[in-house]
Amino acid sequence: MTHTGQTAAQPAAADASGQGLNARIVVERGSFRLDVALAAAPGDVVALLGPNGAGKTTALRALAGLVPLSGGHLRLDGAVLDRTPPESRPVGVVFQDYLLFPHLTALDNVAFGPRCRGASKAQARAVAAGWLERMGLADHAGVKPRRLSGGQAQRVALARALATGPRLLLLDEPLAALDARTRLEVRAGLRRHLAEFEAVAVLVTHDPLDAMVLADRLVVVEHGRVVQEGTPSDIARHPRTDYIARLVGLNLYRGVAEGHSVRLDAGPAVTTDEALYGPVFVAFPPGAVTLYRERPAGSSARNLWRCEVVGLETHGDRIRADLTGELPLAADLTTVAAAELGLQPGATVWATVKAGQTHAYPA
Amino acid sequence: MTRSGTSDAAAAPLTGGPRRGRVRGPGVPLPLLLPALAGLAFLLLPLVALLVRAPWRALPVQLTSTEVWQALQLSLVSATAATGVSLVLGVPLAWLLARTDFPGRGLVRALVTLPLVLPPVVGGVALLLALGRNGVVGRGLDAWFGITLPFTTAGVVVAEAFVAMPFLVISVEGTLRAADRRYEEAAATLGASRFTAFRRVTLPLVAPGVAAGAVLAWARALGEFGATITFAGNFPGRTQTMPLAVYLALQNDPEAAIALSLVLLAVSIAVLAGLRDRWMTAS
Numbered sequence: 001m002t003h004t005g006q007t008a009a010q011p012a013a014a015d016a017s018g019q020g021l022n023a024r025i026v027v028e029r030g031s032f033r034l035d036v037a038l039a040a041a042p043g044d045v046v047a048l049l050g051p052n053g054a055g056k057t058t059a060l061r062a063l064a065g066l067v068p069l070s071g072g073h074l075r076l077d078g079a080v081l082d083r084t085p086p087e088s089r090p091v092g093v094v095f096q097d098y099l100l101f102p103h104l105t106a107l108d109n110v111a112f113g114p115r116c117r118g119a120s121k122a123q124a125r126a127v128a129a130g131w132l133e134r135m136g137l138a139d140h141a142g143v144k145p146r147r148l149s150g151g152q153a154q155r156v157a158l159a160r161a162l163a164t165g166p167r168l169l170l171l172d173e174p175l176a177a178l179d180a181r182t183r184l185e186v187r188a189g190l191r192r193h194l195a196e197f198e199a200v201a202v203l204v205t206h207d208p209l210d211a212m213v214l215a216d217r218l219v220v221v222e223h224g225r226v227v228q229e230g231t232p233s234d235i236a237r238h239p240r241t242d243y244i245a246r247l248v249g250l251n252l253y254r255g256v257a258e259g260h261s262v263r264l265d266a267g268p269a270v271t272t273d274e275a276l277y278g279p280v281f282v283a284f285p286p287g288a289v290t291l292y293r294e295r296p297a298g299s300s301a302r303n304l305w306r307c308e309v310v311g312l313e314t315h316g317d318r319i320r321a322d323l324t325g326e327l328p329l330a331a332d333l334t335t336v337a338a339a340e341l342g343l344q345p346g347a348t349v350w351a352t353v354k355a356g357q358t359h360a361y362p363a
Numbered sequence: 364m365t366r367s368g369t370s371d372a373a374a375a376p377l378t379g380g381p382r383r384g385r386v387r388g389p390g391v392p393l394p395l396l397l398p399a400l401a402g403l404a405f406l407l408l409p410l411v412a413l414l415v416r417a418p419w420r421a422l423p424v425q426l427t428s429t430e431v432w433q434a435l436q437l438s439l440v441s442a443t444a445a446t447g448v449s450l451v452l453g454v455p456l457a458w459l460l461a462r463t464d465f466p467g468r469g470l471v472r473a474l475v476t477l478p479l480v481l482p483p484v485v486g487g488v489a490l491l492l493a494l495g496r497n498g499v500v501g502r503g504l505d506a507w508f509g510i511t512l513p514f515t516t517a518g519v520v521v522a523e524a525f526v527a528m529p530f531l532v533i534s535v536e537g538t539l540r541a542a543d544r545r546y547e548e549a550a551a552t553l554g555a556s557r558f559t560a561f562r563r564v565t566l567p568l569v570a571p572g573v574a575a576g577a578v579l580a581w582a583r584a585l586g587e588f589g590a591t592i593t594f595a596g597n598f599p600g601r602t603q604t605m606p607l608a609v610y611l612a613l614q615n616d617p618e619a620a621i622a623l624s625l626v627l628l629a630v631s632i633a634v635l636a637g638l639r640d641r642w643m644t645a646s
Contacts, residue, residue: 066548086551099549103567112563116554164554 018078020044021168021200025062026071027055034058034224035072038202040217042077042167045194045201047215049208051243055224056204057096060170063202064093076200077167087116092161094171098153100145106132106156107141113164131159135193151182151189158193169194171203175210187213208247212236220244238361239283250283251329254363262360268326270353271302272360279363286320288357289331292350293341303353305329309345312338319343323351410628417625418618425622433600434608435626441516441604442584445523446531449580452524453531454573458561460532461539472536479529486525487593494521494594518595519602523584530583531576538572539565575638582634586627 020041027034034055040046048056061067063074065086074081081089092113100109110128115121132141135155145153154174161169174190175183191214194201205211211218212232219229220241228240239245245252255264257276263269270282296304307325314320319338321331331351333341341349391399418425425431460472478486494501494512504510512518546568550560566573588606595602597611605627612620 064552087554087556093552099545113553
């Protein structure tokens with residue numbers, strides 16, 4: 001609450017003064033080991049993105065103090081919180097299904113935090129009313145949670161988490177409980193509130209769109225470890241694992257570059273614009289792939305592979321062909337093109353990609 | 364079913380289906396039906412007999428006698444007080460059993476439920492040995508605080524609470540286990556201590572279970588006989604509750620015993636009706 005917009009505008013990563021979040025979360029549970037390092041400056045919104053079971057929610061619960069750390073450390077604004085119980089951490093949590101107290105009104109749900117942190121009943125209610133007002137829910141103050149819509153419940157949950165003035169806001173799959181249309185609207189609202197929030201926000205999601213719209217920085221977690229982190233655009237352009245490549249819709253291969261030619265681990269070589277040496281990733285969008293029924297004669301594309309159609313599915317007004325063969329890849333083409341090619345599972349096709357449409361970057 | 368190669372084999376399950384269905388239909392096999400009806404009759408017959416032999420004409424006189432009123436009043440007051448004691452001590456105990464993990468928790472749980480299966484008379488003897496004038500604790504209570512429990516109204520409450528509290532503990536513990544603990548976590552992240560979370564979140568959420576347990580305990584306390592007569596005796600106006608009055612009346616005035624029994628029956632039916640309407644169907 002005391003921080004101004006200036007601090008909020010500072011760039012990523014915890015600064016030397018110790019402001020913000022600096023954590024290494026290690027949680028061991030049976031054979032599963034979570035080991036995730038997180039650093040964020042006040043004003044940052046960090047998204048933990050990963051498949052189900054990657055350990056994202058466990059990381060969030062560890063940050064909240066609901067799961068004890070097996071190792072690592074947790075510092076927030078310079079204070080060590082490793083062993084601090086959840087009720088003493090300056091942390092607010094928006095749970096996946098909100099967990100609004102069903103027996104309390106929206107106002108009393110939001111007032112709960114301030115009341116627990118020592119405010120008088122009247123003060124707590126005044127603070128809560130202010131937050132509901134900010135969320136556009138002043139009319140719903142006296143309503144019990146079961147009578148709120150999904151979007152309204154989400155905003156009450158956000159107000160409840162923010163009402164204690166946390167220095168770390170945690171959101172667990174904040175949009176997962178909403179239907180598609182509400183989601184769009186709530187996502188926009190949440191983005192605005194997160195932008196206004198002056199401390200660190202960490203959200204967990206398995207939805208890349210949520211992550212990219214809401215967060216300044218993504219931390220991709222798979223099997224309990226960070227596999228990649230960076231800005232949304234960086235991650236969308238330079239995926240480093242199959243999971244991320246699928247999320248952002250790219251064909252991704254590992255290989256060894258020698259200048260403009262990359263010998264892929266999958267077999268064939270790919271010609272790229274970039275001249276690199278050593279281990280690299282090569283990525284290209286499915287839309288950059290052109291398919292031919294016969295081997296194209298005199299084609300300028302050097303990246304030419306013989307493939308077999310495994311499956312077809314519609315993607316909006318386009319068709320995504322799943323191919324195997326010399327190089328397994330996904331290709332997008334129009335419905336007309338698919339019909340002209342007579343594509344069907346089992347059909348043999350030739351796939352080409354122009355060097356200018358592939359993108360290589362160091363592994 | 365669809366895999367079989369020959370048409371004969373495929374047809375078999377088709378004819379078999381309806382036949383099996385007929386067996387499962389409305390017909391109940393006699394070896395089950397007869398004992399079931401006998402069991403029902405066994406349970407209902409005594410109640411019917413009570414109604415048949417009730418001295419309906421003399422009832423108003425019977426029920427307005429001072430002794431009956433004294434006994435009824437004492438029963439209601441002591442059962443309610445015993446329920447209060449059970450709530451104050453039993454709900455925290457149920458929380459401890461449901462929410463914490465300590466060595467020997469299983470044993471403690473078994474000990475808590477012991478009074479459920481212990482003959483109440485044994486409970487009364489045990490209470491005398493503990494809280495009697497020469498009891499393990501009772502001696503101290505008498506010597507230092509001048510408190511005497513046996514053969515007093517307070518003793519009635521103690522005996523009833525001893526027998527009734529396990530019902531409440533078991534009922535509340537079950538409700539606590541079934542309750543979503545994540546609400547308590549949400550409360551913790553909002554700054555609530557465990558006690559605050561219990562008071563402001565858990566307790567309101569499990570209130571129906573606590574109420575159901577309290578009614579069970581109350582009904583058990585109301586009917587309590589063995590422990591009460593052993594620990595508190597049978598003094599009209601002081602420790603003579605309805606069940607004791609019924610037993611005593613049966614010796615010299617059977618009509619009064621029937622009248623008193625009818626009152627207890629009415630109270631029990633009212634409790635059952637209240638329980639079912641409020642909590643049983645709601646869950």
